Amino acid sequence: MRARTIYWGTQLLAWALLVSVIGLYLYQDRSLSPDQIKVLVLFYFTGLGISHWFRHVIIRNGWLERDLGFVLPRLSLVALLLSIVAFLLMAVVHDSFFPGYAPLLVADPLAILLNTINWTVLLFIWSLGYFAYVYFIRSRREEIRNLRLETASRDNQLNTLRAQMNPHFMFNALNGIRALVDEDPEKAKRAITQLSAILRNAMATVKRGVVPLGEEIDIVKAYLELEHMRFEERLRYTFDVPVELEREQVPPMLLQTLVENAVRHGIAPLVNGGDLHIIARRTPEGLDLVVRNTGRYTPGEVRGNGIGLKNTRKRLAMIYGGLARFEIVNVEGCVESRVHVPLRTEAVLTDPS
Amino acid sequence: MKALIIDDERLARKELASLLEKHDTIEVVGEASNADEAETLVAEKRPDLIFLDINMPGRDGFELLASLDPAPQVIFVTAYDEHALRAFQVNALDYVVKPIDPDRLAAALGKLQVKRDPDTPQREVLHETDQIFLKDGEKCWFVTLKDVRYFESEGNYVRVRFEDQKPLVLRSLNKLEEKLDPLVYFRASRKHIINLRWVDKIESWFNGGLMVKLKSVDKNGQPETVEVSRRQAARFKDLLSL
Numbered sequence: 150m151r152a153r154t155i156y157w158g159t160q161l162l163a164w165a166l167l168v169s170v171i172g173l174y175l176y177q178d179r180s181l182s183p184d185q186i187k188v189l190v191l192f193y194f195t196g197l198g199i200s201h202w203f204r205h206v207i208i209r210n211g212w213l214e215r216d217l218g219f220v221l222p223r224l225s226l227v228a229l230l231l232s233i234v235a236f237l238l239m240a241v242v243h244d245s246f247f248p249g250y251a252p253l254l255v256a257d258p259l260a261i262l263l264n265t266i267n268w269t270v271l272l273f274i275w276s277l278g279y280f281a282y283v284y285f286i287r288s289r290r291e292e293i294r295n296l297r298l299e300t301a302s303r304d305n306q307l308n309t310l311r312a313q314m315n316p317h318f319m320f321n322a323l324n325g326i327r328a329l330v331d332e333d334p335e336k337a338k339r340a341i342t343q344l345s346a347i348l349r350n351a352m353a354t355v356k357r358g359v360v361p362l363g364e365e366i367d368i369v370k371a372y373l374e375l376e377h378m379r380f381e382e383r384l385r386y387t388f389d390v391p392v393e394l395e396r397e398q399v400p401p402m403l404l405q406t407l408v409e410n411a412v413r414h415g416i417a418p419l420v421n422g423g424d425l426h427i428i429a430r431r432t433p434e435g436l437d438l439v440v441r442n443t444g445r446y447t448p449g450e451v452r453g454n455g456i457g458l459k460n461t462r463k464r465l466a467m468i469y470g471g472l473a474r475f476e477i478v479n480v481e482g483c484v485e486s487r488v489h490v491p492l493r494t495e496a497v498l499t500d501p502s
Numbered sequence: 503m504k505a506l507i508i509d510d511e512r513l514a515r516k517e518l519a520s521l522l523e524k525h526d527t528i529e530v531v532g533e534a535s536n537a538d539e540a541e542t543l544v545a546e547k548r549p550d551l552i553f554l555d556i557n558m559p560g561r562d563g564f565e566l567l568a569s570l571d572p573a574p575q576v577i578f579v580t581a582y583d584e585h586a587l588r589a590f591q592v593n594a595l596d597y598v599v600k601p602i603d604p605d606r607l608a609a610a611l612g613k614l615q616v617k618r619d620p621d622t623p624q625r626e627v628l629h630e631t632d633q634i635f636l637k638d639g640e641k642c643w644f645v646t647l648k649d650v651r652y653f654e655s656e657g658n659y660v661r662v663r664f665e666d667q668k669p670l671v672l673r674s675l676n677k678l679e680e681k682l683d684p685l686v687y688f689r690a691s692r693k694h695i696i697n698l699r700w701v702d703k704i705e706s707w708f709n710g711g712l713m714v715k716l717k718s719v720d721k722n723g724q725p726e727t728v729e730v731s732r733r734q735a736a737r738f739k740d741l742l743s744l
Contacts, residue, residue, distance in 0.1 A: 327517050328516045332516065
């Protein structure tokens with residue numbers, strides 16, 4: 150709608166300008182007669198009509214989508230054909246409506262040729278102008294679209310980060326710390342340090358491929374201590390991680406995600422709380438990580454649960470191909486999230502290259 | 503004002519209590535860590551105001567509130583729960599987020615209605631001026647009972663008609679009947695309880711029943727109608743002749 154207004158505005162103005170310039174030129178030449186003015190008005194409307202027809206031809210044939218090498222010869226040809234039409238149209242109208250003036254349709258091939266060439270040049274220039282105008286509008290639109298895309302991708306990154314930061318946990322922890330400041334300042338200080346460690350880790354994780362299991366365990370411990378500050382005796386947890394496994398490489402935030410899920414969906418909904426065990430074992434094929442919590446797992450029951458698990462599966466597949474396994478099972482009144490990852494050395498060994 | 507703090511985290515309750523110390527008008531009369539405890543405490547202490555955490559183990563804050571009749575005044579407290587926050591904003595419920603900003607808390611307290619009837623004895627009957635809390639999907643309402651025209655049972659649910667709303671809530675019509683003021687609310691049939699203040703005209707109906715026309719109109723401009731069963735018709739006439 151707006152593009153249409155701009156087109157017509159420009160079109161009417163440009164032709165008016167051209168006619169005025171010619172008029173002014175004739176006036177200086179002292180040859181601007183009433184007769185000439187009528188011809189100029191006729192010229193104005195013929196120009197408008199024919200160039201608009203030209204635009205129609207361009208759009209209908211889809212020339213706006215083609216490159217200039219393809220379009221230029223066609224533009225010249227159409228300009229030539231339309232110039233003949235323009236000349237004939239103007240001449241017929243002129244000769245039938247302005248009787249008594251020197252007729253335009255005379256058998257003077259030279260005059261006709263000159264007139265037609267004038268029109269051809271004029272229409273060709275017009276079409277170039279039209280193309281420039283369309284290209285300009287399009288590049289502006291493209292620019293806006295790119296900006297939008299950029300914003301969208303940034304939003305996406307922000308969402309990932311937000312999911313990783315777990316705002317529910319974060320604000321609850323901060324609220325707890327606020328209360329601890331009076332009750333137990335030393336504990337409050339420790340909690341702030343732990344929260345910082347978690348934040349720093351969440352921000353750094355995006356860039357790192359794998360981390361030593363020991364580091365991951367430290368973050369999980371910081372996280373659980375903070376949750377313990379909130380849940381108190383409702384959250385009981387133990388670690389069973391042999392020291393010699395602490396240097397094994399695991400994907401960052403993997404264990405952390407499982408533990409967060411266990412707390413959020415397993416233990417938090419229980420009025421009397423529950424137990425949490427984190428177990429790491431070496432097996433002949435690799436490393437088993439198990440998070441066991443009180444509760445029962447029903448797939449699809451808990452809201453917001455799916456994303457964390459889906460991401461975990463996706464990440465494992467990306468890092469280890471088919472060599473990693475991940476499952477959640479109900480065992481004797483508990484839920485177990487089990488991850489099996491190949492040890493680094495063995496992953497290399499099994500790799501034929 | 504007597505206030506109750508309901509939150510599953512001890513530290514969160516402590517934090518809120520310490521913030522409330524600065525407000526002389528608020529007296530914290532109890533704390534509860536889950537919905538069941540809260541329900542007992544509300545019955546016992548009859549608070550004017552409750553601070554309610556949405557995210558709690560067992561029944562959540564909304565479920566608790568729906569079971570409290572009459573509903574006390576409520577300030578919701580939550581850390582970060584997108585669903586709850588949306589519900590608050592959509593329904594213009596008052597809430598504060600954790601960690602609680604003291605100014606924001608003061609503003610929420612300032613908006614509270616002054617205690618209505620300080621000497622009301624403990625009572626089980628729901629009066630016309632009492633509020634009940636209704637939640638249907640994401641929408642929730644505090645409704646003053648006198649605005650409710652009638653309750654209509656639909657299976658295990660009850661449809662509550664007030665203003666232009668008709669939410670479907672998980673309640674039993676029998677339980678409601680027990681609680682509602684019998685001088686104002688009448689069990690017209692197995693399916694309906696009507697608010698007598700809304701009754702406009704009464705006409706005879708088939709089988710000795712009655713058809714009650716209400717002062718309200720439906721979307722076609724016709725008066726809303728509720729049928730009174732034959733069994734209840736006699737009682738209904740008695741009640742109205744009083």
